[in-house]
Amino acid sequence: QKEVEQDPGPLSVPEGAIVSLNCTYSNSAFQYFMWYRQYSRKGPELLMYTYSSGNKEDGRFTAQVDKSSKYISLFIRDSQPSDSATYLCAMKRDQAGTALIFGKGTTLSVSS
Amino acid sequence: DSGVTQTPKHLITATGQRVTLRCSPRSGDLSVYWYQQSLDQGLQFLIQYYNGEERAKGNILERFSAQQFPDLHSELNLSSLELGDSALYFCASSVAEADTQYFGPGTRLTVL
Numbered sequence: 001q002k003e004v005e006q007d008p009g010p011l012s013v014p015e016g017a018i019v020s021l022n023c024t025y026s027n028s029a030f031q032y033f034m035w036y037r038q039y040s041r042k043g044p045e046l047l048m049y050t051y052s053s054g055n056k057e058d059g060r061f062t063a064q065v066d067k068s069s070k071y072i073s074l075f076i077r078d079s080q081p082s083d084s085a086t087y088l089c090a091m092k093r094d095q096a097g098t099a100l101i102f103g104k105g106t107t108l109s110v111s112s
Numbered sequence: 113d114s115g116v117t118q119t120p121k122h123l124i125t126a127t128g129q130r131v132t133l134r135c136s137p138r139s140g141d142l143s144v145y146w147y148q149q150s151l152d153q154g155l156q157f158l159i160q161y162y163n164g165e166e167r168a169k170g171n172i173l174e175r176f177s178a179q180q181f182p183d184l185h186s187e188l189n190l191s192s193l194e195l196g197d198s199a200l201y202f203c204a205s206s207v208a209e210a211d212t213q214y215f216g217p218g219t220r221l222t223v224l
Contacts, residue, residue, distance in 0.1 A: 036215075042217060043202050043215035043216050044202070049212065098143070098145065100157060104154035
């Protein structure tokens, strides 16, 4: 079993839809959780960074962490065609840790 | 644009050859990370340097090596290349070791 599992999709939604992206993980030591967005032929860019369990909101994006279930989610409200990209979850054990463990990414397509 | 630069953008070479990938971190960043992204494995951490010193190693093959120079740029050397080494190689940088990692645009390596 991989440390981080992520459904690769593809996920296709119409413009304006609410999108839910998810990752599960097996290592209960993970405490720091991130979501990166990667456009085609580009490097990943950080969208959200959360610590431990709870919610964090930034504009149209909400990140949720449920450590008891080892499950993290990213919600995108009012999705736009410009949100079409691959979304990667990433996590690490402690703040001093440097190596990020990534999911394989979910490809999202938002049609206008 | 993250401010991290990588050269070259594309590299096509043959099995058994050696190549060098170059990364310039964002201005002021002391830490450099190398990742490999392939379709089957996803994004995997290879190695990290901080201010010229190796700090963490991930799934890096013995045929691969890296270094960070006094001007903080880094090079990843891949030798005895195999078909399976074909992948995207990303460099990321951060101010300090535990800070947010900003990714470069990547180098696409094709081994024929």
